[in-house]
Amino acid sequence: xxxxxxxxxxxxxxxxxxxxxxxxxxxxxxxxxxxxxxxxxxxxxxxxxxxxxxxxxxxxxxxxxxxxxxxxxxxxxxxxxxxxxxxxxxxxxxxxxxxxxxxxxxxxxxxxxxxxxxxxxxxxxxxxxxxxxxxxxxxxxxxxxxxxxxxxxxxxxxxxxxxxxxxxxxxxxxxxxxxxxxxxxxxxxxxxxxxxxxxxxxxxxxxxxxxxxxxxxxxx
Amino acid sequence: xxxxxxxxxxxxxxxxxxxxxxxxxxxxxxxxxxxxxxxxxxxxxxxxxxxxxxxxxxxxxxxxxxxxxxxxxxxxxxxxxxxxxxxxxxxxxxxxxxxxxxxxxxxxxxxxxxxxxxxxxxxxxxxxxxxxxxxxxxxxxxxxxxxxxxxxxxxxxxxxxxxxxxxxxxxxxxxxxxxxxxxxxxxxxxxxxxxxxxxxxxxxxxxxxxxxxxxxxxxxxxxxxxxxxxxx
Numbered sequence: 001x002x003x004x005x006x007x008x009x010x011x012x013x014x015x016x017x018x019x020x021x022x023x024x025x026x027x028x029x030x031x032x033x034x035x036x037x038x039x040x041x042x043x044x045x046x047x048x049x050x051x052x053x054x055x056x057x058x059x060x061x062x063x064x065x066x067x068x069x070x071x072x073x074x075x076x077x078x079x080x081x082x083x084x085x086x087x088x089x090x091x092x093x094x095x096x097x098x099x100x101x102x103x104x105x106x107x108x109x110x111x112x113x114x115x116x117x118x119x120x121x122x123x124x125x126x127x128x129x130x131x132x133x134x135x136x137x138x139x140x141x142x143x144x145x146x147x148x149x150x151x152x153x154x155x156x157x158x159x160x161x162x163x164x165x166x167x168x169x170x171x172x173x174x175x176x177x178x179x180x181x182x183x184x185x186x187x188x189x190x191x192x193x194x195x196x197x198x199x200x201x202x203x204x205x206x207x208x209x210x211x212x213x214x215x216x217x218x219x220x
Numbered sequence: 221x222x223x224x225x226x227x228x229x230x231x232x233x234x235x236x237x238x239x240x241x242x243x244x245x246x247x248x249x250x251x252x253x254x255x256x257x258x259x260x261x262x263x264x265x266x267x268x269x270x271x272x273x274x275x276x277x278x279x280x281x282x283x284x285x286x287x288x289x290x291x292x293x294x295x296x297x298x299x300x301x302x303x304x305x306x307x308x309x310x311x312x313x314x315x316x317x318x319x320x321x322x323x324x325x326x327x328x329x330x331x332x333x334x335x336x337x338x339x340x341x342x343x344x345x346x347x348x349x350x351x352x353x354x355x356x357x358x359x360x361x362x363x364x365x366x367x368x369x370x371x372x373x374x375x376x377x378x379x380x381x382x383x384x385x386x387x388x389x390x391x392x393x394x395x396x397x398x399x400x401x402x403x404x405x406x407x408x409x410x411x412x413x414x415x416x417x418x419x420x421x422x423x424x425x426x427x428x429x430x431x432x433x434x435x436x437x438x439x440x441x442x443x444x445x446x447x448x449x450x451x452x
Contacts, residue, residue, distance in 0.1 A: 007314045008307070066441075070433035072392035074399075075406055075426055082410075086235045086419040161389070164300035171399055178303055191311025198303050205298040213294075216343060 010192040017184035017193040024180030025200060031094070031166045031176060035101040036159060042102060043109025044144070050114055068107035074168050076100045081172040093174035097166075105162060112154045116147030153215040160208050164201070177201070238420040245412035245421045252408030253428050259325055259404065260391040260432075266330040268387065271337020278342055279367055289338065296335035302396055304328045309400045321402035325394055333390045340382050344375035380447040384440045392433060405429065 049061035068076070081096035091099060120143050128138040148155065170179035177197050184193035226234065278289050296304070309324045319327065348371050356366035398407040409425030 003315050008311055066434060066437050067430060069388075069437045070430045071426060072395040072406070072429055072433075074393075074395040075429055078398075078406070078410065079422055079426055082413070083236075083419045083422045087232065160298070164298075167300035167302045168396075170302070178300070178306070181303075182306060185306070185310060189314070191307055191314070194303060194307050194311065198299055198307065201300060201303060202295065202298050206294060209294055209298045213339060217346065 008191050008195050010190055013188050013190050013192040014196045020180040020184050021196055024175060024177035027176040028166055031097060031169060032163055034098055035105060036162060038102050039105025039109050039162060042106035043113050046106045046110025047113035047117060051117060065107045065110050068103050073104045073165055076104055077168055077172060093172045096172055097169045097174055108158055112151050112158060116151035117143060119150045120146050153212050156208060157212045160205055163205060236419050236423045238418050241416045241418045241420045242424055248408045248412060249421060249424055252403055252405040256394050256405040259394045262326050263329045263333055263391055264387050267333025268337050270334035272341050274338040275341030275345060276367060279345055293335040293338050296332050301328055301332050301393055305396055305400060321397055321400045324400060325397045325402060329390055329393055336386045337383060340379045344379040345371060347378060348374045377447055381444045384443050388436050388440060
């Protein structure tokens with residue numbers, strides 16, 4: 001028991017690692033501030049393209065979405081970070097993370113928006129068009145707001161997944177929360193810094209996990 | 221290397237689709253793919269079964285058991301799997317429990333999938349109408365019999381689509397094994413890349429992942445229309 005506490009909940013080591021963890025947390029929040037808005041916006045584009053009436057637009061869009069849903073995010077990130085330099089393109093760790101997450105998130109958010117848009121009956125669209133709105137206005141003011149409301153639990157739950165996935169940035173040595181915690185672990189030979197990082201993730205994400213559970217129960 | 225005489229296209233092919241490099245590292249990449257496939261199957265089977273068992277236990281509504289299940293499911297749904305993997309792989313040996321990279325990935329991802337599967341099965345069980353319970357119990361079935369023979373068959377139908385999506389997402393995370401030195405598909409490819417100084421092994425691995433997972437993504441599309449989850 002003593003050994004467990006020493007190894008996983010060593011308060012002294014946690015306190016010593018705290019400044020590093022705070023730096024890491026700031027970087028994690030910065031990554032989130034870049035990749036979440038990008039994902040939410042590019043997802044709308046992916047959804048609209050994959051619902052296009054033109055087959056020449058729809059099929060490539062669906063292929064894009066399926067391709068990036070099939071490719072593990074870590075493989076994509078490593079490919080962008082250490083594969084592209086062979087082609088003369090050298091992204092920084094943060095740029096690599098932004099690019100890989102943009103490709104991955106647009107596919108995942110895109111699928112969610114698509115389901116939302118499809119859940120809106122054609123009557124809504126026809127009514128909006130008959131009041132004189134253009135088709136773009138219909139999409140922005142009538143269809144999308146209702147679509148987003150219908151898939152809100154899925155959007156939140158995917159955003160939780162995105163925040164969790166930012167921990168992959170540690171693999172390309174971007175100094176975010178997990179990277180800093182792992183550095184502290186390798187210096188102290190003690191897992192407490194990673195446990196502290198886990199607690200930080202838990203504090204940030206647990207309310208959202210609860211929220212999604214409650215929203216989903218209400219819908220079912 | 222007569223790099224100067226290569227056209228841009230030739231240089232691109234030489235970098236990302238180099239036949240000699242691919243031929244040399246193909247055996248180790250195939251072995252890696254086999255490990256990825258093995259761990260994936262283990263994770264899906266154990267994770268789904270454990271999730272189902274936990275959801276059934278929760279149906280008995282024994283307060284302390286329910287509480288523990290909710291804590292387990294919430295914590296593993298909120299934590300990034302890579303964090304848990306590092307704690308298990310680097311922390312446990314210091315208290316005398318050494319797990320191989322293979323076991324670590326299997327256990328952590330299996331438990332993560334179990335957490336999500338438990339929530340999905342539980343949502344399925346609660347969405348079956350209470351009249352079904354009452355009818356089953358009034359014909360003389362015990363609680364357990366009603367759960368197994370009447371409620372679960374209806375609940376599981378509802379869970380197929382979300383469960384398939386979640387299982388695919390978590391199975392893809394077997395690639396995280398590379399971080400703790402597992403020679404899975406990604407691990408074998410990154411090793412080959414650094415030995416050969418060429419991006420072709422990574423390209424082969426990326427293509428192999430798409431070949432492994434694209435059929436599942438397409439099946440999940442079909443499943444979504446076939447077993448539509450109740451929506452508002």
